[in-house]
Amino acid sequence: MVLEFSQQQIHLLHAVLAESADALRDEIVRTDKLELREELKRRLDQLWVIQRQVESRMHQEQPAAL
Template sequence: MVLELSPQQIDLLHACLAESIEGLHDEVLHTDVRDLRSELRERLERLQALQRQVEARMQQEQPSL
């Protein structure tokens, strides 16, 4: 699926991902249950991959100087 997002929507998505990643990272660090920590770490990795894709898109959208 391909989404068409405006630059403002991309910025908002990037900010939301950063906030979610930060919160999830804290949960991974403070979770004592091994299975749950592993699941949280997988989710964190997926969010980080998505954030890298958004950042690449942001770079494409910026005009060259």
């Protein structure tokens, strides 16, 4: 499935992903259960992969400088 996003939606998605990553990172630090911490780290890694994909899309969509 391919989703089409406007430039504004891509920027919003990027901001939401950054906030989510920050919140998840904070939760990892506060969690004292090793098993839960490892699961949260896996989810954070997945989130970062998506965030890098969105960043790549942001750079592709930028108009060339004159």
